[in-house]
Amino acid sequence: MSATPPPSFVQKLFKYPSHLSNAFHTLLILIYVSWVSWLLFFLTIPWVIFQFGKQILSIIKDNPPEACPKVVLITGASAGIGQALAIKYIQEGAHTVYITGRSTKGLEETISKCNSQLAKTTKTVSNYKVIPLQLDVTDENTMRTKLQEINTATPIDLVIANAGISPEQQQNKSQE
Numbered sequence: 001m002s003a004t005p006p007p008s009f010v011q012k013l014f015k016y017p018s019h020l021s022n023a024f025h026t027l028l029i030l031i032y033v034s035w036v037s038w039l040l041f042f043l044t045i046p047w048v049i050f051q052f053g054k055q056i057l058s059i060i061k062d063n064p065p066e067a068c069p070k071v072v073l074i075t076g077a078s079a080g081i082g083q084a085l086a087i088k089y090i091q092e093g094a095h096t097v098y099i100t101g102r103s104t105k106g107l108e109e110t111i112s113k114c115n116s117q118l119a120k121t122t123k124t125v126s127n128y129k130v131i132p133l134q135l136d137v138t139d140e141n142t143m144r145t146k147l148q149e150i151n152t153a154t155p156i157d158l159v160i161a162n163a164g165i166s167p168e169q170q171q172n173k174s175q176e
């Protein structure tokens with residue numbers, strides 16, 4: 001009586017088809033997962049570099065290297081030269097511009113002009129503040145108190161004492 005030969009490798013493999021099918025499933029899942037991870041990895045790295053570059057550029061743009069005062073107070077900024085200066089400083093990189101004047105309408109106009117100027121740039125509008133202060137420069141005590149108050153809260157880098165009567169206005173007044 002001859003002994004039964006041991007099952008071959010293929011016979012062993014196909015002896016339990018369900019085990020073989022499970023092994024294939026596992027292999028497919030592993031291939032799929034590793035492929036997707038590589039794909040994600042190669043997509044993520046350029047995205048991270050792009051985002052980082054964007055942030056650095058925005059920091060450079062919002063903080064130009066040239067020395068622009070960051071906190072500015074301009075009197076008489078509800079019209080004319082003062083208004084133009086407020087727009088210029090916000091454009092050049094000042095983060096906070098206090099504008100003073102007697103006319104609230106004029107002060108609001110300055111704020112709106114500053115905002116529309118900012119909107120034309122790539123700067124983040126919410127990073128900039130144009131703060132109106134309805135003050136009469138002839139009221140010395142109120143001016144002193146207010147300026148000291150502001151300077152304690154946010155040290156002012158530059159004060160422009162611009163408020164006054166333009167020659168044109170003076171001429172109009174004398175003609176009246």
Ligand SMILES: NC(=O)c1ccc[n+]([C@@H]2O[C@H](COP(=O)([O-])OP(=O)(O)OC[C@H]3O[C@@H](n4cnc5c(N)ncnc54)[C@H](OP(=O)(O)O)[C@@H]3O)[C@@H](O)[C@H]2O)c1
Nearest residue numbers: 076077078079080081101102103136137162163164165166
């Ligand atoms: N334009 C020129 O050719 C010229 C030439 C030489 C000197 N300046 C001087 O430059 C400065 C600005 O001239 P501008 O042409 O821009 O004049 P503007 O158009 O008449 O503006 C004057 C500004 O000063 C403010 N102001 C006037 N009296 C004030 C007071 N008592 N308290 C608070 N704010 C006051 C006005 O605001 P409110 O009305 O809202 O208060 C306004 O925002 C003035 O001091 C002027 O004397 C101008």
